[in-house]
Amino acid sequence: MRGVLLFAGAWLAAGCAAAPYRPATDDTVVTTVARRAGMPEIRQLQARLAAAPADLPTALALARRYVALGRAEADPRYFGHAQAVLAPWWGRADAPPEVRLLRAQLLQNAHQFSAALADLQAVTVSQPRNAEAWLTQAVVQAVQGDHAGATASCARVTTLADQLAGFACLAAASANTARMAASERLLAATLERSAGAPDEVRVWALTLLAESAARRGAAGTSERYYLMALALAPNDHYLLGAYADFLLDAGRPAEVLALLRARHRIDALLLRYALALRAAGGQRAALAAAVAELQARFDAAAQRGDSVHLREEARFMLHLRGEPAAALALARQNWQVQKEPADLRILLEAAQLAGDERTARAARDWMRRNGTQDVMLAGSRP
Amino acid sequence: MRGRPIVSPWALLIMLLACLLCEPARAHKPSDSYLTLRLDGERIEARWDIALRDLDFAIGLDGNDDGRLTWNELRARRGAIAAYALARLHIASADGDCPLVARGQLVDDHTDGAYTVLTLEGACRAPPTRLLVDYRLFAGTDAQHRGLLRIDHGAVVQTAILGGERPRQALELERVSAARQFLAYVWHGTWHIWIGFDHILFLVSLLLPAVLVRQGGTWVRAPDLRTAAADVVKTVSAFTIAHSVTLALAVLEVVSLPSRWVESAIALSVVLAALNNVWPRVLARRWLAALVFGLVHGFGFAGVLADLGLPRGALALSLLGFNVGVELGQLAIVAVVLPATFALRGTRVYRRTLMPGGSLVIALVALAWLGERAFDFRLA
Numbered sequence: 203m204r205g206v207l208l209f210a211g212a213w214l215a216a217g218c219a220a221a222p223y224r225p226a227t228d229d230t231v232v233t234t235v236a237r238r239a240g241m242p243e244i245r246q247l248q249a250r251l252a253a254a255p256a257d258l259p260t261a262l263a264l265a266r267r268y269v270a271l272g273r274a275e276a277d278p279r280y281f282g283h284a285q286a287v288l289a290p291w292w293g294r295a296d297a298p299p300e301v302r303l304l305r306a307q308l309l310q311n312a313h314q315f316s317a318a319l320a321d322l323q324a325v326t327v328s329q330p331r332n333a334e335a336w337l338t339q340a341v342v343q344a345v346q347g348d349h350a351g352a353t354a355s356c357a358r359v360t361t362l363a364d365q366l367a368g369f370a371c372l373a374a375a376s377a378n379t380a381r382m383a384a385s386e387r388l389l390a391a392t393l394e395r396s397a398g399a400p401d402e403v404r405v406w407a408l409t410l411l412a413e414s415a416a417r418r419g420a421a422g423t424s425e426r427y428y429l430m431a432l433a434l435a436p437n438d439h440y441l442l443g444a445y446a447d448f449l450l451d452a453g454r455p456a457e458v459l460a461l462l463r464a465r466h467r468i469d470a471l472l473l474r475y476a477l478a479l480r481a482a483g484g485q486r487a488a489l490a491a492a493v494a495e496l497q498a499r500f501d502a503a504a505q506r507g508d509s510v511h512l513r514e515e516a517r518f519m520l521h522l523r524g525e526p527a528a529a530l531a532l533a534r535q536n537w538q539v540q541k542e543p544a545d546l547r548i549l550l551e552a553a554q555l556a557g558d559e560r561t562a563r564a565a566r567d568w569m570r571r572n573g574t575q576d577v578m579l580a581g582s583r584p
Numbered sequence: 585m586r587g588r589p590i591v592s593p594w595a596l597l598i599m600l601l602a603c604l605l606c607e608p609a610r611a612h613k614p615s616d617s618y619l620t621l622r623l624d625g626e627r628i629e630a631r632w633d634i635a636l637r638d639l640d641f642a643i644g645l646d647g648n649d650d651g652r653l654t655w656n657e658l659r660a661r662r663g664a665i666a667a668y669a670l671a672r673l674h675i676a677s678a679d680g681d682c683p684l685v686a687r688g689q690l691v692d693d694h695t696d697g698a699y700t701v702l703t704l705e706g707a708c709r710a711p712p713t714r715l716l717v718d719y720r721l722f723a724g725t726d727a728q729h730r731g732l733l734r735i736d737h738g739a740v741v742q743t744a745i746l747g748g749e750r751p752r753q754a755l756e757l758e759r760v761s762a763a764r765q766f767l768a769y770v771w772h773g774t775w776h777i778w779i780g781f782d783h784i785l786f787l788v789s790l791l792l793p794a795v796l797v798r799q800g801g802t803w804v805r806a807p808d809l810r811t812a813a814a815d816v817v818k819t820v821s822a823f824t825i826a827h828s829v830t831l832a833l834a835v836l837e838v839v840s841l842p843s844r845w846v847e848s849a850i851a852l853s854v855v856l857a858a859l860n861n862v863w864p865r866v867l868a869r870r871w872l873a874a875l876v877f878g879l880v881h882g883f884g885f886a887g888v889l890a891d892l893g894l895p896r897g898a899l900a901l902s903l904l905g906f907n908v909g910v911e912l913g914q915l916a917i918v919a920v921v922l923p924a925t926f927a928l929r930g931t932r933v934y935r936r937t938l939m940p941g942g943s944l945v946i947a948l949v950a951l952a953w954l955g956e957r958a959f960d961f962r963l964a
Contacts, residue, residue, distance in 0.1 A: 222631075222690035222701040225655035232658055232691050233698035235640040237651040277612040279637070282728030289727060312728075467612050498695050499611050506616050506730045507745050 243267070256290050262300050269307060276439045276468045281308055299325045303335050310342050313510050313539055318342050326358075333362035337371055344375045347541030349572065366396040370407040373414065377543055380573025386414040405435040409444060416448050417543065419577035424448060439468050446474035447544075451578055455481035466492075469499050473514050476522055493522050512536035516548045526556035534561065543576060550579055610697040615729040617721055618699075619746075621675070622736045623757070625711045628682055630704035634669060634721070637697055642725045643668050655691070658700065662689050665700060672720040673731075677712030715755045719746035736892075738765050738902070766905040769892075773909020776888050777917070782850050782953060783881060784917060785946045789857035790819045790874055791921045792939050795929035798864060803939065805929045812926055818871040820914060826878025827885060828907055834886030835903055846883040848958040853877035854950035861943035885910060 225232055238245060247264040251257065265284040272280030285308055291297040292305065302321040309318035322339040325332055340355035352375035360368030369392045373385040393399075393407050412427035428445045435441060442465065446458045458478035465471045476492035479485050500515050513536045520529035530552040537549050546565060553562035569579065618633040636653060639645055643664055647657045666686035675682045684706035692701045715735070722729040731746035737757055744755055777783055794815045796803040806812040833839045857873065889906055928934040 222692040224690055228654065228656040228659075230655045231652045232655055233636050233653050234651050235637055235646050235653050238644070238646070238649050240651075275612070278614045278728065279612075279726060282615055282722075282726035283641075285727035286723070286725050289724070292727065467610060469611060469613075472611075495611075495695070499613065502611075502613060502616070502695050505732050506614065508614070 251287065258291075258298065258300075261287050261290070262304070265304055269304065272311075274437075276470075278311075281311055284308060299329050299332070299335075303332070303338065306335075306338055306342075310338070310345075315342050315346055315539065326355075330358075331362055333359055333367075336362065337367065340371050340375060344377070345540055345542055347378070347572075349375055349379050364396070364399060364403070366392050366399045366407055367403050370403065370410055373407075373410045377410070377414065377417075378541065378546065378572055378574050380575070382414055382575055383418055386411055386418075389414075401434050405431050405438060405441065408434070409438075409441050412448070413444055413543070416451070417576045417578075421448075421452060439465070439471060443470050443474055446471070446478070450474065450477055450481060453481070455479070466495070469496065469511060470514050472496055472499075473518055473522075477517070480522060493518075496522070509535070509539075513540065513545055513548055516552060520548070520552050520555060526552055530556040530558055530561065543574070546574065547576065547579055611695045613696045615722060615726050617729070617731050618694075618734075619673075619719075619731050620734045620736065621715075623712070623738075626708045628675070628684065628704075628706045628708065630684060630702075630706070632669065632673075632702040632704060633692055633694065633699040634665075634702070635694070635697060635699050638722055638726065638729065639665055639668070639700065642722060653698075658691070659689070662686075665689075666702060669702065669721060670704075672723070674716075674718040675706070675708075676716040676718075677708040677710070678714060679709040679712070682706050682708035682712070682715075713757055715757060716752065717744075717746060717755060718752045720751050721747065723747065723751065738768070740764075740768065762901060766901050769902040769905030770909040770912065772888070772892060773885075773906040773911075774913040774916075775909070776885065777910055777913025780884075782854055782950070783884075785950060786850070786854045786857055786877065786881065787820075787823075787914060787917050788921060789854060789861060789943060789946055790823070790870065791816060791918065792925060792943060793861050793864075793870075794819065794922070795925045796935060796939065803935045805935070809926060812922070812929075815870070816918060816922060819874045820918060822871040822875040823878040823881070824911060824914070826875045827882030827910070830879045830882025831885045831889070831907065832903060834883050835889055835899070839883075841883050843887050844957060846880065846887065848954060849880045850884050851950050851953035851957055853880055855947050855954060858943040858947035858950065862940045862947070 244264070244267055247260055247267065250260045251264055254260065265287045268280045268284035268287065272278060272284070284304065285292060288301055288304060291301040297305065302325050306318040306321035306325070309315075309321065319339065319342055322335055322342065325335040326339060329335060336355050336358040340352045340359060343349075343352035343355060353372065356368060356371035356375050359371045366389075369385070369389045373382075373389045376382050376385040389407055390411055393404070393411070396404075399407075408427045408431035412424045412431065415421075415424035415427060425448065428441075428448060431438070431441050432445065442461065446462060449455070449458045449461070455478035458474055459482065462471050462475040462478070466475065472492060473496060476489060476496060479489040479492060496518055500511070500518065503511060512532050516529045516532035516536060518529075519525050519532060523529075529548075533545075533549040533552040537545055546569065550562060550565045553559075553565060568574075569576075615635060615638050617635070617638075618631075620631045622629045636645060636658070639661075640653065643661070645657060645661050645665075646653050647660065666689075670684060670686060673684070675684065684704045686702050687705055688703040690701040690703075692699050717733065719731045719733075721731060727748070729747055733744045733746050733755075735742045735744075735755065735757070742755065742757070744753060746753060793803070795806050795812045797806050797811070798804075806815075830839070834841075857877065860870075860873070885906065889903075925934070928938065
C-alpha cells in the first residue's frame with residue numbers, strides 16, 4: 203500500500219516539475235484562460251479601441267476597467283493592459299489630466315512614487331477640484347512618510363468628497379503619527395453617521411480603524427472592525443492580509459490557515475499562510491512546500507528586476523528562511539521607498555534579529571520623532 | 585535507519601502539497617517571457633517560453649471559448665503563435681539580420697501557469713560579436729510585459745531584460761578568448777564533480793578499501809602509504825581513461841545513449857562499488873571495475889556538456905578543459921579522503937564499522953537514486 207502511495211505521489215510531483223513536455227492527449231487541458239464571452243463590456247471597448255486607438259474616452263474607459271480588475275484580483279497583468287491602452291499618451295508630459303491621474307495610479311502601483319507625484323501635482327494644479335487626484339496624492343505622500351503633505355492633501359479631499367472619505371484619508375495619513383488615536387475616534391464617529399457611504403469607502407474606513415485599534419492594543423475593538431469589513435468585502439486581499447497579520451499577532455494561526463486556504467495566488471497572502479503554518483507547527487511538509495513556492499515567486503520577480511515586494515520578501519527572509527542579515531538588507535532597501543507602519547515594523551524586527559543596533563536605534567528615533575504608536579513595537583524598546 | 589523506509593510520510597506530503605500549490609494556485613505576477621539564445625558560431629538555437637494566458641489575450645487560443653485550453657486547440661494555433669511572436673522579435677548582427685524560424689512546440693509550467701515553449705533556429709551571416717535585439721512582444725497589449733533574455737555563448741552566459749521603454753538593445757557578446765573558454769570548461773568540470781554526488785560517492789566507494797588489503801577473508805591495514813597510493817593511482821587512472829573515452833565518443837556524437845539509462849547505470853555502478861566493499865567479489869582487479877564503470881560515467885559527463893552547449897569551433901579545447909576540470913575535482917576528493925582513511929586504517933573501528941557501514945549507507949542512497957532514475961520519479 204505504501205508503495206502504491208509513494209508511486210502516486212511521485213507521479214504527481216513529477217508532473218509539476220518544470221521541464222517542457224508534450225501533453226499526453228489532444229484533449230488534455232493545458233491551462234484555463236479567461237472566457238471572452240465572460241466580459242462583454244470589455245470586449246466591446248476593446249473592439250471600439252481597435253478601430254480608433256487614439257479615441258481618448260474609449261481608452262480611458264477601458265484603462266479604468268483594467269485598473270479596477272487588477273485591483274480586485276490583485277493581478278498585475280491588468281495594469282500592463284491598462285498602460286498599453288494609454289500608450290498614445292503614456293510618454294507625453296502634456297497628456298490630458300485624466301490620463302495623468304491614471305498614469306499616476308499605475309506608477310504608484312509600480313512603486314514609482316516620485317513620477318506618480320509629479321503627475322498628481324500637475325493634475326491638482328490644473329483641476330484643483332479633482333477629489334480623486336487629491337486622495338491619490340495623499341496616499342502616495344503617506345506611503346512615503348510625508349505626513350504633513352498627506353494631511354494637507356486630505357484637507358482638500360474633505361472639502362471635495364464625502365466626509366467619510368476625507369476622514370479615512372486623514373486616518374491613513376496619521377497612521378504613523380501621534381495623532382493616530384484622535385484620527386481613529388474622528389473616523390469612528392463619522393462612520394456611524396455615514397449610513398449612505400459607498401461600500402468601498404466603508405471597507406477602507408473599517409480597515410483603517412481595525413489597524414489603528416490593533417496598534418494601540420485594543421484587540422477586541424480591532425477584531426470587531428475587521429469582521430465588519432470582511433462582511434462587506436470578503437475578497438478584499440489587502441483586508442485579508444491585514445486581518446491575517448492581526449490573527450498571527452494574537453497567536454491564532456489556525457484561523458489564518460482557514461481564512462487563506464484557497465488564496466495562494468497572491469504572494470502577500472501565501473506569505474501569511476506560510477507564517478501561520480510555521481506558527482501552528484506540525485505541518486512541516488506544507489510549510490516546506492509554501493516556502494519553496496514563495497522562493498520561486500521572489501526569484502521570478504528578481505529575474506525581471508522587480509522590487510515591488512521588498513516588504514514581503516524581507517518578512518519571508520526573516521521569519522521563514524531565518525536569514526536576518528538578508529532580511530535587514532531588504533527591509534532597509536524597502537524603507538528607502540516606503541514608510542508605512544508595516545515597513546517600520548519589519549525594519550525594526552530585522553535590525554534586532556540581525557543584531558544591527560544602529561539601524562534599530564535609527565528606527566526607534568524615527569518612531570519617537572513621529573510619535574508612532576504600536577504595541578507590537580513597544581516591546582522592542584531596549 | 586531503524587528498518588524504516590528512507591522516505592518519511594511527510595516527504596510524500598511535501599510532494600503532494602507542492603503539486604497542490606503549483607497547479608491550481610498559479611501566482612499572479614506581471615507578464616514575462618523567457619528567451620534563451622544559444623550561439624554557436626553563426627548559428628542560433630533558441631527556446632522561447634511565452635505564457636498561454638498572454639497569447640490568448642493577444643490573439644485568442646481558446647477556439648470554443650469554454651475557458652479550457654486543450655492541447656489540440658493550442659496545436660491548431662501553432663502557426664499563428666509562431667507568426668505573431670516571430671514578427672515581434674528581430675535579431676541582427678553587424679552583418680545584417682539573423683532570421684529565426686520556429687521548429688517545435690511544447691508546454692512548460694512556470695509559477696504563473698502554463699507556457700508554450702517554442703524551439704527556434706536561425707543563423708547570422710557570420711559569427712556575431714554583438715547582437716541587436718528588437719523585442720516588441722505584447723507591446724500593444726501589455727506595456728509591462730518583459731522578455732527575460734539569456735544568451736549562452738560557449739560557456740559564457742549573459743542576461744538582459746527586454747521590452748518596455750527599451751525595446752531595442754545592443755548586446756556586446758563578450759569576446760571569448762581560447763584561454764578563457766578553456767578555463768570556463770575546467771571550472772564546469774570541477775564544479776560538476778563537486779556537485780555530482782553520484783560521482784563523489786562512486787569515488788569514495790573505490791577509495792574506502794584502498795588503504796586496506798584483504799587477507800584470509802578479513803580486511804587488514806595496508807602496510808604502507810606506497811601500497812595504498814598505488815592502489816588509488818591505478819583505480820583513479822582507470823576511471824579517468826574510461827570516462828575520457830566515452831565522453832569524447834558521446835560529444836563527437838559517435839555513440840549516443842538515452843540519459844535515463846545512463847543515469848540509472850551510474851546509480852547502479854555506485855550500488856555495486858559500495859556493496860563490493862561489504863561483500864567483496866572483485867578485489868585484486870578493482871581498477872578493472874573502475875574502468876568498466878568509468879565508461880558509464882563518461883556518458884553522464886557528456887550529458888552535462890550537452891546542456892552547456894559546446895562551441896563547434898573549439899570543441900577539442902572545451903572537451904579537454906572539461907576533462908581536466910573533472911580530474912581536478914577528483915584529485916580534490918582523493919586529497920581529502922585518502923589522508924583520513926590512511927590515518928584511520930589501523931583501527932578496528934575503520935575496518936569493521938566505518939568502511940563496511942559507510943559503504944552500506946552509500947549503497948542504500950544509490951539504490952534510492954536507481955529507483956528514482958529507472959522509474960522516473962522523485963523521492964524528495
